[in-house]
Amino acid sequence: MAESAWLEGVAGDLVGESLSEALQSWKNDLPEALREVCNRIATVEGGIWLVGGSVREAMLGNPWKDLDLATSLNPDEILEIFPRAIPTGAQYGTVTVRVADSDMQFEVTTLRMEGTYGDGRRPDEVQFGNSLEEDLSRRDFTINAMAIDLARELLYDPYRGVDDLQNMCLNAVGTAEERLGEDGLRLLRAYRFMDRGHNGIWQPDEALSKALITCGHMLENVSEERVWSEFRKILTGENAATVLERMRKDGMLSRILPGWDADIDLQHLLDFADTDVFACRLVLLSSEIPNERWRRLEHDLRALTLSNHDRNRVLNLHRLLGHLPTNIGEFRRYRAHVGDMVDAHLAVEGVLRPIATSTVREALEALNPLKAGNQPLVDGHLLAATSELPSGRRLGRLKEWLFRIQIEQDLATTEEILALLGILDWKTTDPESWPDTGWP
Numbered sequence: 001m002a003e004s005a006w007l008e009g010v011a012g013d014l015v016g017e018s019l020s021e022a023l024q025s026w027k028n029d030l031p032e033a034l035r036e037v038c039n040r041i042a043t044v045e046g047g048i049w050l051v052g053g054s055v056r057e058a059m060l061g062n063p064w065k066d067l068d069l070a071t072s073l074n075p076d077e078i079l080e081i082f083p084r085a086i087p088t089g090a091q092y093g094t095v096t097v098r099v100a101d102s103d104m105q106f107e108v109t110t111l112r113m114e115g116t117y118g119d120g121r122r123p124d125e126v127q128f129g130n131s132l133e134e135d136l137s138r139r140d141f142t143i144n145a146m147a148i149d150l151a152r153e154l155l156y157d158p159y160r161g162v163d164d165l166q167n168m169c170l171n172a173v174g175t176a177e178e179r180l181g182e183d184g185l186r187l188l189r190a191y192r193f194m195d196r197g198h199n200g201i202w203q204p205d206e207a208l209s210k211a212l213i214t215c216g217h218m219l220e221n222v223s224e225e226r227v228w229s230e231f232r233k234i235l236t237g238e239n240a241a242t243v244l245e246r247m248r249k250d251g252m253l254s255r256i257l258p259g260w261d262a263d264i265d266l267q268h269l270l271d272f273a274d275t276d277v278f279a280c281r282l283v284l285l286s287s288e289i290p291n292e293r294w295r296r297l298e299h300d301l302r303a304l305t306l307s308n309h310d311r312n313r314v315l316n317l318h319r320l321l322g323h324l325p326t327n328i329g330e331f332r333r334y335r336a337h338v339g340d341m342v343d344a345h346l347a348v349e350g351v352l353r354p355i356a357t358s359t360v361r362e363a364l365e366a367l368n369p370l371k372a373g374n375q376p377l378v379d380g381h382l383l384a385a386t387s388e389l390p391s392g393r394r395l396g397r398l399k400e401w402l403f404r405i406q407i408e409q410d411l412a413t414t415e416e417i418l419a420l421l422g423i424l425d426w427k428t429t430d431p432e433s434w435p436d437t438g439w440p
Helices: 003-011 021-028 032-043 054-059 073-080 132-136 159-166 177-180 185-194 206-214 216-221 223-234 240-250 252-256 264-269 278-287 290-304 309-322 330-351 354-366 380-387 394-407 414-422
Strands: 046-052 068-071 085-087 094-096 107-110 148-151 155-156
Touching: 003 414, 021 054, 021 068, 021 185, 032 046, 032 068, 032 073, 032 107, 046 054, 054 148, 054 159, 068 354, 073 094, 073 107, 132 155, 148 290, 185 206, 185 216, 185 223, 185 240, 206 216, 216 252, 223 278, 240 252, 240 264, 240 278, 264 278, 264 330, 278 309, 278 330, 290 309, 309 330, 330 354, 330 394, 380 394, 380 414, 394 414
Parallel strands: 068 107
Antiparallel strands: 046 068, 046 148, 085 094, 094 107, 148 155
């Protein structure tokens, strides 16, 4: 497409503003690989703009991360210019571009025209266009509907996204109900974008607030994978407690987790910055679900399509609720068994049982490391030779019983542990009644 043609399509729709001094500084920090991509597209007289979240974050003065581009060229033309490119979503106009001597890659998407969303998940058909404004009109929120022409140093902001950034307000592009009705995932994106980290909570305008309720049913059209991906981002947000409260009032939380009725106010008390924060928030949301409903809890987590690791993390934390150690032996066994989930468990317990949790924290901080570490000193071969027990359940359970005592009493030698064989009643009692190392 000739340069004059796509410029005509742009100029007829919107007028760009020169980049501010702050954006000039930000522009200078962009990677050289991005400049090369833009230059090569411009060389063949293609239009190329930085779009999406990177522009929003630039306007907020934040460092760049995801650098997505929109272009007037179609996917086949992009693939011709960049032989190493990957047609990751060419049918939707998206090509992942890579350049030599760089590990970076950029999503380059052809300008698209407005279309219908019959199923509330994806457009019925994708039509490529040549109007930047029409492409931006398809975006969800005004703060995401800006573009930067790096070569000409122009900012395009047809829906006054900069004003909304300055006013800390969340508005839909065009009619809010239409935008949310096109793709149900935009409901969750709206709640996520309310959380602006250290900048606090940004309130949606009246139209978007109403649409979040009237369009709530659109979430049913979204796959579980997409719901969990977006919901997890909400749970890990700096102001997640406030966002969850809003979701509860709007009826959105019950659509995602029906029957999880714990007091949302508990979320405001969670003070925990770690990779397990999403699990802690889910456990607080499910804290009133008794262990008798374990299958229901696991079913809900499977429905959310959590990974096995994440699901087990939540289930194990939920199982630990209400089980805090009370003496030095228990402190040692608790620390040894709970392992890397101690901090997460105590974070949740600190919300539910703050006084008891404070005592446990102090005791654990004063606790010395185990002299023999967290491994049994007596293995099965030595125990079999000493006890004359054959391989089997009784031998295995006896080994575990001894290991528990090793941990609780902080024993350091095999002699100390084997001496217990003359004290414990292991010859005639039922091995299924012997204690193990688990917690609780």
